[in-house]
Amino acid sequence: MTPIEDIQPTVHEGMARFRSSLLRRASAVAWVVLIIIGYQAVREEVFAQPEFFIPMAGLAVLLIASAAIRWEGLMATWAAPWISSGWLAALIAGITALALVPELTAVSLPILYGLAAVSGLLLTWWAHALVTVLIGLAIGFIAFDLGTADAVGDVVAPLVTVAVVAAATALVGFEFEKEALISVGKESKLEQQRLDFERLYAVSATLARAESLAEIVPHLIGTICKYLDAQVGVVLLHDTDMARLEVMSPIWVNGYPLETEEVTVDINATSVVAQTYRAAKPILVKQIDEETDSHILLKELGLKQALVAPLKVEAMRVGVIIVGDPYEEDFTEDQLEQLGSLAAPAGLVLSQIGRYEAQADMTKRLEEVAQMKTDFVSTVSHELRSPLTSIIGSLDTVNRPELAPPEPTSQQLLLSARRQAGRLQRLIEDLLVVSRIDRGAMPVQIEPISVSDVLEEINRVVSIEPTITVDPPDLMVEADHDHFSRIMINLVENAAKYAMDSPVEIFAWHRGTKAVLAVVDHGPGIPDDQRGRVFERFTQLDQSDTRSKGGTGLGLSIVKSLTEVMHGTARVEETEGGGATFVVELPVFVTIPTEIAAEA
Ligand code: ADP
Secondary structure, eight states, rough: OHHHHHHHHHHHHHHHHHHHHHHHHHHHHHHHHHHHHHHHHHHOOTTSHHHHHHHHHHHHHHHHHHHHHHHHHHHHHHHHHHHHHHHHHHHHHHHHHTTTTTTHHHHHHHHHHHHHHHHHSSHHHHHHHHHHHHHHHHHHHHHHHHSSSIIIIIIHHHHHHHHHHHHOOOOOOOOHHHHHHHHHHHHHHHHHHHHHHHHHHHHHHHHHOSSSHHHHHHHHHHHHHHHTSSEEEEEEEEEETTTEEESSSSSTTTTEEEEEEEOOOEESSSHHHHHHHHHHEEESSSSSSSGGGGTTTTTTTTTEEEEEEEEEEEEEEEEEEEESSSSOOOOOOOHHHHHHHHHHHHHHHHHHHHHHHHHHHHHHHHHHHHHHHHHHHHHHHHHHHHHHHHHHHHHHHTTSSSOOOSSSHHHHHHHHHHHHHHHHHHHHHHHHHHHHHTTOOOOOOEEEEEEEEEHHHHHHSSSSSSSSEEESSEEEEEHHHHHHHHHHHHHHHHHHHHHSSSSSSSEEETTEEEEEEEEEOSOOOGGGTTTTTTTTTTTTSSSHHHHTOOOSOOHHHHHHHHHTTOOOEEEEOOTTTTTEEEEEEEEEEOOOHHHHHEEE
C-alpha cells in the first residue's frame, strides 16, 4: 500500500492541472464575451467613448497576458487562490466599467453571473465567497451609478441571481473537487502499482534470461539497486548442508559487479541478516552501528543504512537480499516494501536456477561415472581376451584325441572347462561390443548387401538349420555386413536356445523403403508385459533357464543398438499360434534397372 502522504502531492498536482485548464478555457471564453460586447458597442455607436475603449483595452491586455502565463506551475503553489481571485477581480473590474455605459449594461450583467459561476469551480470556498461579494458590490455600484430608481428590478434581482449562481456552482465545485481528489488518488495508486509491476517485470525478465547463478546474480542486484536507487547490493543464498548463508559473488557496488571471496553468515547468529532470514520479514536498518555485532556484514560492506529482505519461494526461505548505501540518507518503509515485492520473483528464479545447477552438476557426475564404467569394462575385457584365447587354445589342444587323458572324469572336466571358457569368451566379446557402442567407437561401413547371401552364410555357422524365404530373392539392404550377420546370428541362436525343438523360420521381404526380416520360432514366446524389456541390457526373463543356456543378457541389446546404428529398428511380436517373432527393419537398397541407369 502506498502511504497517503505520498498521494497528497499528486492530488494537489491533479487539482492544479484542473484549475489551470479551467483558467485557460475561461480566458478563451472571455475573448468571445469581449467580441459580443464590442459588437453591442458598434451597434449602439458607443465604441468611440473612452468609457468603452479604456476598460475594453484593459481587458484585452489582461487576456493576452493570461495566454502567456504558465498557469499549471502557478496553480500548484500556495498562492493559487490569491492569483485566481486576483485574475477574476480584474475581470470583474473591467466588466463593471463596461456595464457603466448604459447601452452595454444589459450584456455585461449576465457576464458577471458567469464569472460567479467560474469562481465557484475555480476557487476555494473563502476566495469564492470573497469574489461573490465583489460581484454583488459591482452590481450595486452599477445600479447606483446609473441612478436607476427600480431597486428591486435593478439591484435585488441581480444580487439574488448572483447569490443563487454562486451557491449552486460552489456546491458543484465542492462535489467536483471531492470526486477529483478520489479519482486522482486512485490514479496515483494505479500509477504506483503500474510502476511496481514494471519493476517486477524488469526483474523477472532479467532473471528469465539467465542460465547460471553466476550470470544471474549481478543482473538481479543491479536491477534492484537501480530501482531502489541504492549503491550496494548483495545476495546471500542458504547453504542447507552447512546451516549458513553464503554471499553470492559478485556483489553490486556503485553500478558494477565486484568479485568477492567466500563470505558466510551463520543462520543462527544474532545479526540482522540472519534474523531477517529466520523471521522471513524485511528489515529497514536506518543507522548501521560500527559497535554492535548485530550489524555484522552490513558494516563490513561499509554501509550506513540498509534494507534487508528475505528471498522466499512461497513459505520456503532460500536466502536474503541486502540493498544499502554508504551514506546516511533515509531509506523509507515504502522502499523496504518495494524490495520485498522485488525479492519474491528473485527468490523463485534463484532457487530454480540453483536447483538446475545442482541437477546439471549431478548429471555431469553421472556421465563421468558412466564413462568410467565403460572405460573399465573395455579395459578389463581387452585384458581378459588374450589370456582367455590362450586358455581356449590349450584346452582345445589337450582335448584332442591323441592328447586327451584316458580317465572319463578328467575328460569331462576338460570339456566342461572348455564350455565355460567359451561362455566367458562370448561374454567378453559382447561386453566389448557394448562398450564400443557406448563410446560411439563402433565402426560402421554401410554398403549394399544381398539378404539371401548373408542368410546363406549364417546358416552355415549357426547351430540349427532355419528355413529361409527371401522375397524378392534379390532383396538388398544398405547395412554393415558384420553387424547385419551378428544381428541375425544372435536372433537365430536365441530361437535355438529358447524355442528348442521347434522349427525356426526366417522371412525377408520388401516394404516401402525398408527391408523387413523376421526370425520366427514356435517356442514359449515372450509375455506381453516383458516385450519392451527384453532389449534392455542384462535382461534375462528366466534367469535359471538362461544361465543353464549360457546367456549373458546382452544379445538383444546388441541387436537393437546395431540395428539403430544402421538406421533401422528392432522389435518382438507374438508368433501366430505361440512363440516369438523378432522383426528387424533396415533401409532397403534399390537397384536402378539398367535401361533407366543407361538413360541417366
Ligand atoms: P541372453 O544372452 O540371455 O540370451 P538376450 O539379450 O539375447 O540375452 O535375451 C534376453 C532374454 O530374452 C533372454 O534371457 C530370454 O529370456 C529372452 N529371449 C530371447 N530370445 C527369446 C526367444 N526366441 N524366445 C523366448 N525368449 C527369448
